[in-house]
Amino acid sequence: MTNRLALIDMGTNTFHLLVTEVDDQGQLTELYKTKVPVRLGQGGISNGAIAAEASERALKTLREFRRIIDEFGAKTVRAMATSMVRNASNGDDFIKDIFKQTDIQVEVIDGAREAELIYYGVRFAGVLDEQTAMIMDIGGGSVEFILCNQNNIFWKQSFELGAQRLMDKFFTADPIPSESIAAEKAYLEERLQPLTEAVAKYKPSILVGSSGTFDTLCDIDALRKGDTSRLQSIPPAAILPLTDYYAIHEELLRKNHDERLAIPGMLEMRVDMIVLASILVDFVLQKYNLQEIRTSSYALKEGVLYEMLQK
Incomplete structure (x- = not known):
């Protein structure tokens, strides 16, 4: 049946x-x-x-x-x-x-519930282990942060700091000016205070990025290396080397809309928002001294599925 x-x-x-x-x-x-x-x-x-x-x-x-x-x-x-x-x-x-x-x-669903379901989705992808990780899911409207390992959620919060909101606020010229980058980071510093306190307590060492932005970053990274496997199917879990991420990040900041669109692996629906999202990724890596980026293509909907299967 x-x-x-x-x-x-x-x-x-x-x-x-x-x-x-x-x-x-x-x-x-x-x-x-x-x-x-x-x-x-x-x-x-x-x-x-x-x-x-x-x-x-x-x-x-x-x-x-x-x-x-x-x-x-x-x-x-x-x-x-x-x-x-x-x-x-x-x-x-x-x-x-x-x-x-x-x-x-x-x-x-409210932000706390969204964060919980994202955790289940990421856990389902098999990307977590016993180390403490910070899951970050960058949506258009909100960003969820979950401090956790494969067994437990230690802390979670949803912030209304999604890429569309950041874009409306800071994307004043293209390529993005350094003043706008600095302004976005100062804003994040202030708004992510609760996360900063939680990080001091739980000390995550790994960033796990879930959903859109990270899928695109991994697509770009794979195609730069001549790996076309992701064009056929996206694996539930992947690694994005820090040096590779920074090479892509610098490119996103330097280029304008049309130049970014020409990057192999870039999606038209993400071509502008990814700039603001990547500044957020950079901020989190630097501020919290995270040493590794893992990615999960599973997020909210897979979390719902996981929960349904448990029942």
């Missing part, structure tokens, strides 16, 4: 759909996976409402997701909305519209 599940992660920047089949033994077979650059936060994130155009793009995408889910005959559908929807003044209306048009019941 197999069961087909559909998982939707409605991020501020990207909507993800995963359709998977589970057998009696709890074995998973991935049937379908896609991501769509919906940009739900565009034109509205900084004034706290979902813009009409963004809402229309989201509904169109979700109608298409519904069609795919029905085609695969998935009976269980879990849809999670995060930072943009939970903070939007018109979030409730948006959720009602989705239900009306697609019959998909969206769960709006």
Whole structure:
């Protein structure tokens, strides 16, 4: 007896759909996976409402997701909305519209719950061990930090400091000027005070990056080395050598939009936001003296799946 599940992660920047089949033994077979650059936060994130155009793009995408889910005959559908929807003044209306048009019941999850699910996803990827790690998941709206190892979460917090928010605030010219980089870092220094205190207590030595930005950094890194394997399938866990990361980071800061877009492995939907996200990665590595970067392509939706399988 197999069961087909559909998982939707409605991020501020990207909507993800995963359709998977589970057998009696709890074995998973991935049937379908896609991501769509919906940009739900565009034109509205900084004034706290979902813009009409963004809402229309989201509904169109979700109608298409519904069609795919029905085609695969998935009976269980879990849809999670995060930072943009939970903070939007018109979030409730948006959720009602989705239900009306697609019959998909969206769960709006708070930051602490989002961090917990990301932890489960990363643990599922097999990237954690007994060493204390700092998981960082950079979304468009929020960034989750989890201090943990493979057995336990020691501390977790979600900060409304996602790449779209940082972009609206600091991306004033392209290539990004050094004053803007310094301003972003000063802002992070101030806003990430709770993280700084937690790091002093738990002393993580590894950075584990999950989801979008890190997938793209790994894609760029692999293609620089002539490795095309990630074009076929992205492994759940990977290593991003520090020296490689810094070579890419310097390139992102130096180049303008069109030059970044020409980098093999770059995605158009991430071409500007990745600059702000990479400054955040650099800040965290330097500030907390982390010695290694591991990456997990599993995040929120895989965390939901993991939790469902446990039940």
